[in-house]
Structures are given as C-alpha cells and as structure tokens.
Amino acid sequence: MPVNARIRRSRTLFAVGTAVAAVLAVAVNLALTVTTYDHTSPRAARDKASGSVGGNVDCRKAKCVALTFDGGPSLTTPRLLDILKQEDLHVTFFVQGKGHIAKYPEILRRMSDEGHEIGNHTWTHKRLTDLGVADARRELTRTQDAVEKVTGTRPVLMRPPEGRTNREVSEICRDLGLAQVLWSVTAKDYETTDSALITKRVLDQTRRDGIILLHDLHKGTVPAVPGIIRALKQRGYTIVTVSQLLAPAKPQPGMAYRP
Structure with missing residues (x-):
C-alpha cells in the first residue's frame, strides 16, 4: 500500500x-x-390517590403552586411571616439546624404557631450524597430532634441540600419517615439582591403544580415576596403548602417529589 x-x-x-x-x-x-431513587410528581401522586381533601383547597380543581423557603429561620423571617399573615397564606419552610434553629428557636416556634409547614433541610447543609450513611443520617436526625423540641412535631418532609439525592439518601429518609421535596422553580436568589429580577425569574418559570424554591435569608428575597404573591394571584394561582399540593395523597417516606 x-x-x-x-x-x-x-x-x-x-x-x-x-x-x-x-x-x-x-x-x-x-x-x-x-435516577436511582423512587420519584413522582405531585400531580401524579395526587391523581393516584382517592378520598377527600382536608381544608378548603383542592388542587385537583384549583390551579395550585407550592411556595417554599429554604435555610431559615433567620432575622429576615419575621418580616416574611408578617407578609404571609397579611395575605392569609401558608407556605412550607425547610429549616436548617446549625446557626438557624439553634440560634432562633422563637422564630421557628412562630412559624409553627402560625400554621406553616415545617420541613427538614439538614443540620449543616452538607451534600448528603457526599457523606457516609451514618453522617447523612445524623444531619437529618439532629434537625428532626431540634424541630420537635421547639414545635412538638417531627417533620415529614425534607429537602436535600442542592437537590442532591440518591438511593442511599432515599433509604435513610424512608427509615426516618421523611419524603423528599425537590422543585421546579428557582430564582437563584443566593446570587442576586435584585428583588425585581427574583420576581421575574419566579414568574417566568411558574406553571401549575409547580414548587417554587426561595431562601428567606437572602437580602433581596423577602422584599420580592409581595410582588410575587400579587402576580401569582393575578394569574389565577392558589398558593399552597407542599402537603396541600399533594392532597389527597400523603407524603411517602423516601419518595422524591419533583414537578
């Protein structure tokens, strides 16, 4: 050749x-x-369930969206609670242990007393998928214990930091009676203090049966909330907690719910 x-x-x-x-x-x-873990959407879980819905919101009929806040309680949370009380709304808070529950137990107590849903966001916000089984379990159980000590109730929902989960994390959650809650809307409010931009990002992404992720500890977030609520209502949305979004289905331990 x-x-x-x-x-x-x-x-x-x-x-x-x-x-x-x-x-x-x-x-x-x-x-x-x-995906190596069991997951479903809120709508699919709800549609498979039978029975009546407690309370006055039925998301099988209403155009619902769940509003959730991660990382509190913190010094900005009372202002958020004032806004929610004025709007007669209840949301889901995924609370963190170190520097938050441990520092502001009275704010956590107020969240619970005013009817908001309390979920677990770990003790130190470490990625659970980077930890061994014992350490990951400790991150969750410490927060479970702290919430129960303040409010008298153990959470049934958790949100994994950064949304990182896998089969091992799911099995730990199943053992601890925790359902995992992911999201469909993020304003990335940890990277901006621009409340108008946070509002725009939320509204651009929100669809029926979605789950909105915000962080009440960041400077631009709480000021954005009144405008977000007002715009969502104008678009026909009913703002609910995660459990209300799932009803009549009940959160299943270990299951990951993602719209």
Missing part, C-alpha cells in the same frame, strides 16, 4: 475511533445520571 494511502487509512481509523469514543462517553454519562 502506498505511503499516502496508509496515512489516509490511519487518519480515517483515528477519526472513527474518536467518534466511537465520544459516543461511548455520552452513553456512560447518561448511565451515571439515571
């Missing part, structure tokens, strides 16, 4: 090999991202 022909053949084989390697890499990446 002439030298030039051999060179062309080598280049062709190299190109083919590179393309095959790229395809295999994509396949491996897809395999790694396959």
